[in-house]
Amino acid sequence: xxxxxxxxxxxxxxxxxxxxxxxxxxxxxxxxxxxxxxxxxxxxxxxxxxxxxxxxxxxxxxxxxxxxxxxxxxxxxxxxxxxxxxxxxxxxxxxxxxxxxxxxxxxxxxxxxxxxxxxxxxxxxxxxxxxxxxxxxxxxxx
Ligand code: HEC
Numbered sequence: 012x013x014x015x016x017x018x019x020x021x022x023x024x025x026x027x028x029x030x031x032x033x034x035x036x037x038x039x040x041x042x043x044x045x046x047x048x049x050x051x052x053x054x055x056x057x058x059x060x061x062x063x064x065x066x067x068x069x070x071x072x073x074x075x076x077x078x079x080x081x082x083x084x085x086x087x088x089x090x091x092x093x094x095x096x097x098x099x100x101x102x103x104x105x106x107x108x109x110x111x112x113x114x115x116x117x118x119x120x121x122x123x124x125x126x127x128x129x130x131x132x133x134x135x136x137x138x139x140x141x142x143x144x145x146x147x148x149x150x151x152x153x
Contacts, residue, residue, distance in 0.1 A: 068144020071137055075130065080123075085153045094152040096145055105142045 072078065078087030083094060100108065107113035111127030119127070130138070 065140060065144040065147060067137070067140040068142075068147075071133075071141050072144060075133070075141075083148055084150075092152055093145060093148060095150060096148050098149040100145075102142050102146060105145050106138060109138065109141055109145075 072083065080088050080091050082089045082092045096105070104115070107115040109127065110130045111119050111124040112131070116124050133141070
């Protein structure tokens with residue numbers, strides 16, 4: 012008798028688990044409309060950017076690997092946060108820091124200057140987008 016009850020409890024538990032999984036899957040996978048094209052896992056989502064409208068700048072910031080050294084809005088390498096940088100630096104200064112040129116070069120290590128030198132090859136439009144985007148980063152770290 013006890014064995015039968017134990018088996019019954021086993022099956023009930025199994026049913027409960029399957030049922031809950033099913034409910035969970037149903038809630039998290041809406042049947043319609045079809046799921047949006049999946050976003051690359053490595054790229055931080057739209058919440059990575061500070062309030063602002065400059066999509067190109069936000070995209071470049073991710074694509075150009077700035078996040079391997081810098082964080083903005085809590086995304087990226089927290090070692091060198093750029094939160095609020097737009098309130099501190101003028102566009103010219105931002106450009107110099109991005110490319111590791113001018114007065115900025117003096118404080119950066121040779122390795123970082125070499126790495127940032129590749130950003131000199133960005134088009135003027137791309138650099139301007141990055142500068143504009145960082146210029147909008149005025150909020151303090153989250
Ligand atoms: C190899 C690491 C590295 C990469 C990649 C890198 N940076 Fe930097 N960057 C630094 C370091 C180090 C500093 C100096 C930070 C400090 O002293 O607080 C700096 C400084 C800056 C500053 C000035 C920060 C301040 O608080 O005054 C800006 C703006 C900046 N970088 C933007 C960028 C952007 C935009 C990119 C991508 C296009 C980028 N960086 C890529 C290492 C990097």
